Amino acid sequence: MRIIICLIALCSVFLFSFGKKKKTPRIKFKCDSFKSLKNIPEPSDIVYDKESDHFFIVSDDGLLFECDLTGKIIRKAREEGMDFEGVEVKDGFVYVSDERPRKVYKYRKSDLSLVKIYSVSWGGAMNKAFESITYNSTKNCFVMVSQQPVIVFEYDTAFHELERHPLHIAKDINGARWYNGDIYLLSSADDCIFKCDANTYEPKCSYNIDMINPEGLAFDANGNVRVTADATQRLYFFKNLPTIIQ
Amino acid sequence: MRKILFIALALTALAVHSYAQEFSEFTDNNARKLTLGGDNNSIQVGGRVSGYYEFRWLKPGNDNYSHNGWAMKDGDLDVLGRTASKFVYEFHFSLLDLATAAATQNTAAPDAPGIKAGYLEYRGWPVRIKFGFDKVPFSQGSLNDVWASPMQSHANLYSGDLFSRRDFGITLNYRTWKERINLYGGVYSGLGENFFEYGNDASGRFEYIGRAEFSFPGKMKYCSIDEENSAKPQFRIGIDGRYEDKRQPAGQSILTDEPDAIGPYGIKLFDGKRLVYGADAMLKYKGISALFEADMMKCQPTDPSDLLYAGTPASFNRGYVKAGGIVTGLNYNFEKIHSVFSVQYEHFNTNDLQQGEQEWMYYGYAYKVDGFNSVFKIEYYKPTLEDHNGSPLKYYQQIRVGYQVVF
Numbered sequence: 001m002r003i004i005i006c007l008i009a010l011c012s013v014f015l016f017s018f019g020k021k022k023k024t025p026r027i028k029f030k031c032d033s034f035k036s037l038k039n040i041p042e043p044s045d046i047v048y049d050k051e052s053d054h055f056f057i058v059s060d061d062g063l064l065f066e067c068d069l070t071g072k073i074i075r076k077a078r079e080e081g082m083d084f085e086g087v088e089v090k091d092g093f094v095y096v097s098d099e100r101p102r103k104v105y106k107y108r109k110s111d112l113s114l115v116k117i118y119s120v121s122w123g124g125a126m127n128k129a130f131e132s133i134t135y136n137s138t139k140n141c142f143v144m145v146s147q148q149p150v151i152v153f154e155y156d157t158a159f160h161e162l163e164r165h166p167l168h169i170a171k172d173i174n175g176a177r178w179y180n181g182d183i184y185l186l187s188s189a190d191d192c193i194f195k196c197d198a199n200t201y202e203p204k205c206s207y208n209i210d211m212i213n214p215e216g217l218a219f220d221a222n223g224n225v226r227v228t229a230d231a232t233q234r235l236y237f238f239k240n241l242p243t244i245i246q
Numbered sequence: 247m248r249k250i251l252f253i254a255l256a257l258t259a260l261a262v263h264s265y266a267q268e269f270s271e272f273t274d275n276n277a278r279k280l281t282l283g284g285d286n287n288s289i290q291v292g293g294r295v296s297g298y299y300e301f302r303w304l305k306p307g308n309d310n311y312s313h314n315g316w317a318m319k320d321g322d323l324d325v326l327g328r329t330a331s332k333f334v335y336e337f338h339f340s341l342l343d344l345a346t347a348a349a350t351q352n353t354a355a356p357d358a359p360g361i362k363a364g365y366l367e368y369r370g371w372p373v374r375i376k377f378g379f380d381k382v383p384f385s386q387g388s389l390n391d392v393w394a395s396p397m398q399s400h401a402n403l404y405s406g407d408l409f410s411r412r413d414f415g416i417t418l419n420y421r422t423w424k425e426r427i428n429l430y431g432g433v434y435s436g437l438g439e440n441f442f443e444y445g446n447d448a449s450g451r452f453e454y455i456g457r458a459e460f461s462f463p464g465k466m467k468y469c470s471i472d473e474e475n476s477a478k479p480q481f482r483i484g485i486d487g488r489y490e491d492k493r494q495p496a497g498q499s500i501l502t503d504e505p506d507a508i509g510p511y512g513i514k515l516f517d518g519k520r521l522v523y524g525a526d527a528m529l530k531y532k533g534i535s536a537l538f539e540a541d542m543m544k545c546q547p548t549d550p551s552d553l554l555y556a557g558t559p560a561s562f563n564r565g566y567v568k569a570g571g572i573v574t575g576l577n578y579n580f581e582k583i584h585s586v587f588s589v590q591y592e593h594f595n596t597n598d599l600q601q602g603e604q605e606w607m608y609y610g611y612a613y614k615v616d617g618f619n620s621v622f623k624i625e626y627y628k629p630t631l632e633d634h635n636g637s638p639l640k641y642y643q644q645i646r647v648g649y650q651v652v653f
Contacts, residue, residue, distance in 0.1 A: 036424075082288070082330060100328055101288045102281070125279035126290035126326065171474075171617075191477045210477035212464050231464030233424040 024169075025244045029193070029207035031227070031236040035071050043228040043235070044085045045097075045132065045175060045216035049109070055218060057228060057235075058084035058096055064107065069220065071235040077112035080105055085215070086133035086144065086176075097133040097144060100126050104133065104144075104159055118159035122146055131215060132176035136183060138198035145173045145185065152176075152201050165201045169194055175217040175227075186217040186227070193217065193225075195241070205244040211236060279653060286330040294393060296320040298623070298648025302641040310640070318342055319398060319648065322362065332370035336380075338363035356506035357406055357439040374419040379441065382413050383430035383457040384486045386526035387539050387573055389468040394618045396471075396588045396610030398625045398646045401573045403541060403594045407509050408569065409488070409522055410438020413453070425465040430457040436490045438514065440507040447515075448498035449491070457486035470537055471586055472530035472579050473617065479531040487523040492516065493548050510637075511596040512554055513569055518547035522570075533579040542570035556600040568598040575608075586612040596636060605631035619652040 037043050042060035049056060054074065057065045062081035066074045084105075086097030093115065094107040104118040122129045130144040130153075141162055142155040150173045152165040167173070167185075175186030183201060185194040191214065193207045209227065214236070216228035225238035279292035297318045304311070321342030327335045344360035365378025381389060387404040388411045399405065406412075415434030421427065435441050436453035461482040494500060494517045500508065507515040524541035545567045547554050554567045571594025578587045588610035596602045608627040615621060628643035 042425075082328060100281075100283075101285075101330070102283045119283070123280055125292065126281045126288055126328070128279075129281070189474045191475075212476060212478055212480060229464070231425075233464075 024194075024203045024205050026192070026206040026208060027242065027244055029209050029225075029238065029241065031209065031211070031238045034234045034236045037071050037228070037233050037235055039073055040065055040067075040071075041233065042230045043216060043233060044230055045087045046218040046226055046228045046235070047087045047089050047134075047177070048218045048220050048226070049089045050221060052109075053221065055226070056087050056089060056094055057216070058087045060084065060230065062098070064094065064096055064105075064112065066112070075112065077107055078114070080114060083127075085131040085174075087216075088133045088135055088142070090135045090142075095133055095142070097130045099129045099131060099147075102129060120144065120153070120155070120159055121161070122153075124149070128172075131174045132186075134176045134178045134183070136178050136198055138178070138181060143176055143178070143183065145176050147174060148172045167201060169196075169203050174215040177217045177219065179219045180223070184217055184219075186214055188213050188215055193241070207241060209236075209238075287327060289325060289327040292324045292326070292653055294320040294322040294324075294650065294652045296393070296648060296650035298398060298646040300644065300646045302644045304641050305639070308640045313641070313644075320393070320650070321345075324363075332368060334367040334369060336363045336365055337361075352443065352506075356443060357509070359439060359442045361442065362412065372420065376417040376419070377415075379412060379414045380417070381411055382415075382434060382455050382488075383417060383419075383432060384409070384455050384488055384522070385411075385524060385539065385541060386468070386482075386484055386528060386537070390470045391468065393650060393652065394469050394471060394473075395577070396586050396612035396623050396625065397590070397608060398623060398648060401590060401592045401608070402604070402606065403571045403573050403592060404539070406439060406514075407511060408513060408541070408543065408594075408596065410436075410514065413438045414441045415452070421465075426461050426463075428459040428461070428465070430486075431455070436492060436515065437504065437507055440504060440515075443506060444504045447492060447500060447504060448494050451491050453488060453490035455486070455488040457484060459484040466528065466530070470528070470535060470575070471577050471588075471618075472533050472535040475533045475579060475581055476530045477532075479529065481527065481529045483525070483527045485523075485525050487521070489519075489521050491519045493518060511569070511602075513543065513545055513567070513596060516545065516547050516552065516554060517549060518545065518552070520545045524570075533581060535577045535579070537575045537577075538572070539574075540570070540572045542568065544568055554597065554599075556597060558599050563599055569594075569596050569602075571595060584614045586610075586614065588612075593631075596633070600636065602633045602636040603631055604629060604633045604637065618650070621650050623648050623650060 040059050043057050044060055046055050046057045055067045057067055062079050062084050064077040081098035083100040084096050085099040088095045092109050094109050096105040102120050102122055106116040108115050128148040131147045132145050134143050136143045144153045150167045154162040170187035171189035173185050174188040177184045183196045183198045191209055194203045195205050196203050213229050213231035214227045215230045218226045223240045227236040279290050281290045300313055300317055302313045322340050324338040340360050343358040346354050363380045365376050365380045367376040385404040392400050413434035415432055417432035420429045432455050433452045435446050437444055466482045500517050522543040526539035529536045555563050573592045575590035590608040592606040606629050611624045613622040625646045
């Protein structure tokens with residue numbers, strides 16, 4: 001009997017011991033439709049290129065694709081890496097994060113030829129590293145976010161580390177995108193997009209997206225949201241993010 | 247005795263409570279695994295340490311309290327590598343098992359050799375090829391990692407007493423339709439966890455194992471808990487089978503040549519043929535996960551006087567013995583309070599020619615300080631139907647209270 005009482009007491013200690021999380025406004029955000037990306041195995045990230053009006057999509061198998069706005073493949077780069085998880089377009093180049101070996105591949109956008117490979121450092125688990133890369137135009141630096149634990153890393157254009165910002169907003173972060181002065185972070189475990197301050201990365205509000213394993217986030221020319229999901233191999237089409245009145 | 251237990255639990259509560267607070271404050275420094283990267287190779291080093299306090303409610307007449315005390319469960323080190331040329335390799339050691347085997351001359355747990363995985367896999371072709379020692383593709387319950395659940399141990403049905411969970415051999419794996427369909431086929435020594443003790447047996451024949459899975463709407467991990475609180479319902483169904491013909495040549499006997507490999511019920515390996523087949527299913531939705539598994543085996547020992555026939559005449563046993571059972575479980579991952587609750591029911595029979603049915607109920611609770619990487623666990627189980635003749639128990643029920651860190 002005493003053991004049972006002790007166990008109940010023990011459980012109570014745990015149940016009432018967790019800290020208070022800072023709450024931000026959150027609303028549901030439903031997708032309009034989706035398309036199956038049959039020829040892109042495990043699509044991990046997506047980015048919109050204003051110049052070509054195309055998307056660039058990377059795949060877990062070390063593949064980089066250029067696709068039209070419906071996700072149809074136009075061309076693909078030579079297979080280079082181990083585990084491509086993040087993609088960004090900047091000044092005529094496509095930057096790709098290779099998660100497991102902690103590398104960033106720089107491709108020339110015009111012919112998708114490899115220009116340079118950078119090494120970045122993250123000592124955590126092999127498959128919990130940089131699943132995202134974006135250029136933060138507010139602070140003029142590249143941003144890569146470790147999946148778990150969540151830490152925002154800032155890099156200069158030669159991928160020298162500038163600063164780190166630990167975040168406690170989600171269980172993991174799988175996608176990041178700078179758009180219109182804010183940083184948007186996508187969490188697969190929480191099925192959520194966080195709108196964050198581009199200077200401090202503090203969340204302003206968040207959007208619940210009900211889907212399995214979302215990993216990549218992009219905004220098209222009209223601000224419509226596009227999300228790639230690894231496990232279901234789909235491209236999801238959303239409208240613009242609604243404004244949350246705080 | 248109870249006072250000691252009371253004090254131990256209270257101390258554990260205090261320790262874990264303060265640890266929990268510290269961990270939640272410094273989670274950003276908790277880079278649990280270490281990864282080293284080269285130009286063509288990346289290596290991850292990780293591991294697991296866990297232990298518990300175990301208490302058994304002994305039946306009258308039993309005064310051996312060796313199970314009422316501390317125990318170390320895991321002391322593992324895992325090295326996982328991946329090369330640019332698409333090779334994956336892994337060496338997973340249980341330093342605890344190695345130390346135990348060395349200290350007891352391999353008598354304490356001969357089916358725990360200290361190596362949990364040691365393989366090389368090529369992933370450059372549509373069909374993945376793995377060569378070495380690892381879990382065999384049979385039984386969802388065996389493939390699921392027990393450390394990523396509130397339980398301290400697998401259910402009896404797939405704990406390795408009836409059929410092996412690991413073996414040395416070659417495995418082919420083909421995934422299609424967005425990895426929703428996952429097919430395995432493999433050829434193994436058949437000696438299972440005792441391969442390192444005995445090598446191959448005298449029959450010169452292998453064990454053949456196959457498994458087919460279908461997951462929807464996407465691929466699913468081998469994890470019994472819905473830690474991601476799935477926004478959409480996800481399920482997986484699987485069927486599997488394994489066959490071996492271990493009839494021994496004249497003058498050879500598994501009983502004398504490989505005595506540790508037969509398992510506690512004598513059906514894990516024997517002189518004769520064996521077919522095992524099973525089916526399993528898992529459903530996950532909004533933190534709830536439901537699991538079901540059934541495994542059946544048909545054993546045909548060569549010798550009519552084999553102990554598995556339990557002294558029955560051939561006219562009665564018709565040359566075979568059946569065994570098997572079911573396990574079903576329900577879990578709830580209550581993320582808001584960092585907790586997982588589990589309940590599991592098991593019914594199995596180790597020999598249909600004699601009264602050997604067993605039923606067990608398992609209850610588990612986990613408080614996740616940092617997911618299952620840093621977790622407090624309570625597991626309580628009791629037999630609801632005991633095999634008094636074949637496997638009499640010295641206790642009514644058992645509880646384990648422990649802590650686990652995965653790094």
